[in-house]
Amino acid sequence: MxxxxxxxxxxxxxxxxxxVPDRVREAGARPMIHHRTPEFSAVLADMLAGLRPLFGTKADVLPVHGTGRAAMEAAVANLFCAGDEIVACCNGKFGAMWAGIAEAYGVVVHRVCTDWNRDVDPDEVDAALRTHTGVRAVTVTHCDTQTGVLNDVEAVAAVARSRGALLLADGISSVGGVPFRFDDWGVDVAVTASQKCLMSPPGLAFAVLSDRAWEATRTATLPRVYLNLPGIREFVTRPRPQTPGTTPVSLVFQVREAVTMIAEExxxxxxxxxxxxxxxxxxxxxxxxxxxxxxxxxxxxxxxxxxxxxxxxxxxxxxxxxxxxxxxxxxxxxxxxxxxxxxxxxxxxxxxxxxxxxxxxxxxxxxxxxxxxx
Ligand SMILES: Cc1ncc(COP(=O)(O)O)c(C=O)c1O
The missing domain is CATH 3.90.1150.10 (Aspartate Aminotransferase, domain 1)
Incomplete structure (x- = not known):
């Protein structure tokens, strides 16, 4: 209180x-428990299950240890090969961030919708996909936190799908506060982070992948070590879920408490x-x-x-x-x-x-x- x-x-x-509400703050002050115990697996499972309705998905939600950018970087590193082409919607700082991360990994980026004062225009995305026929994916920011825009992820996803490209969406400042329908919209990767609508301290990010995205991870050749999503999936889908390496135990307790509060409300x-x-x-x-x-x-x-x-x-x-x-x-x-x-x-x-x-x-x-x- x-x-x-x-x-x-x-x-x-x-x-x-x-x-961070008191309940979530206090959840982080609990005595430490070991991350390989059944008690911890139960908390991790609870947290991941509680995130599903916020993403609007039945798919597995994967924890990515790091702030939001870790999940964005994981998406890039796990889906592509050097030289692959993507279209990046850049009508804000975080739209441009997708482009920068991809370029750092050797992905070729075609920037579209670069005006910060306009919503992403699905027709412009479509035109880019018609011009650059080899494009593997489109990136878009749901809410670009620096402008307050709410880009139409559903419409951009439909365009991407119609041209055979994957759709990667940044829901870092939207998931949990704005309707997000991963499954219905046909999104292929969505990411979010603990420190915004999830009412928790910074330090934990999340990613959801579609079957098409998982398929792409099988042929992707960019280096992935800490951010290896198939590796994380292997651990979290065990009968007793865990994560590779050490888990940020206290943050998991906190996000679990936050998603419980959201479910109660x-x-x-x-x-x-x-x-x-x-x-x-x-x-x-x-x-x-x-x-x-x-x-x-x-x-x-x-x-x-x-x-x-x-x-x-x-x-x-x-x-x-x-x-x-x-x-x-x-x-x-x-x-x-x-x-x-x-x-x-x-x-x-x-x-x-x-x-x-x-x-x-x-x-x-x-x-x-x-x-x-x-
Ligand atoms: C929409 C959006 N994307 C990406 C980021 C970057 O995430 P982080 O700072 O958690 O690494 C932020 C952070 O403010 C954001 O608001």
Whole structure:
């Protein structure tokens, strides 16, 4: 339970790491147990089962020890050969990240949809696949956390499938807060991480692969050692699931607790709460004179809101003012660095937290505009 004996705790309204609820924090403080025991296997199995509905899949969810990029890198290393071609949707920092990881492994990347102020256009992806007929896969970011876009993974997956390419989706800032339907959408690889909608500390990532993706792992020749997905699958599908090497035991306890909390609240209720958070932030921000920063985006993620500070107001001063009220929001990034402000409202963030943040935002803005009346 929260205690309010002194000043209110720092409210993390950042798009990851997000607030870790007390139950999850305490799950990480349990006495250590050994990762080769039946007790631990049961916890690991519980955690992985609890993640399935969040990905919308019946397939195995694989733990990848590392933050989100470890699962992205695993996807690349396990599916391709040097010289393979992919199409990367780059309408944000994390879309471009897929491209950079693939190039580092010697994969040839065709970048499309590079405008941060537009949703990924499935027709543009299709045109690239018609031009480059040897492309093996398309990468896309579901929610690009730096712009707040919610790219249409389902539509891009359909295009990829129609041209015989695999679809790799980054759900790091969406899975658990936004509907994700791995099986129904025909996604081939989806990844997420512990520190956003999963309400846990950073350090554990997850990947799901389709049968087509597993098939590709059989002919892939890029080096894979620590991030060997077939190796991880072999361990987690044992009657008593384990992982290769040492498992980050405490983090598994924590994510298990988080997915239990999500199941108790009800996945649909959790997703609806994210929608409500987003609606409140956006309505109240608009009333205060903020604009949506990426004004060209059509589909916005309910997990993060990227605002442009009103004319003549320094966003850094806004963030400092919020920080003095014990509320942390993030700065803009890329083209939105100068005037931007990013508010994360994902994971454990509840309507009262959103209310407190938007009240404070109004006060800070008032003070900055009329310092004398401060
Ligand atoms: C959408 C998205 N993709 C990838 C990453 C990178 O993951 P990590 O920093 O956990 O390695 C992040 C992290 O913020 C993200 O938001």
């Amino acid at each position: 929260h205690t309010h004996c002194h000043s209110e705790p720092l409210l993390l309204m950042t798009p990851g790491p997000s607030r 009800g996945v649909e209720n959790v997703l609806a709460r994210h929608q409500e958070n987003a609606r409140t932030v956006r309505q109240r921000a608009a009333a205060l004179g903020f604009a949506m920063h990426a004004s060209g985006l059509r589909r916005l993620s309910p997990t993060v809101t990227v605002l442009r500070a009103p004319e003549g107001v320094d966003p850094q001063a806004i963030r400092d003012g919020l920080r003095r009220q014990n509320i942390l929001v993030a700065a803009g990034d890329g083209p939105f660095k100068a005037a931007g402000l990013r508010i994360g409202h994902l994971g454990d963030i509840r309507p009262p937290d959103v209310g407190r943040t938007m009240d404070a935002l109004g006060e800070v803005l008032h003070q900055l505009r009329e310092p004398a009346s401060g």
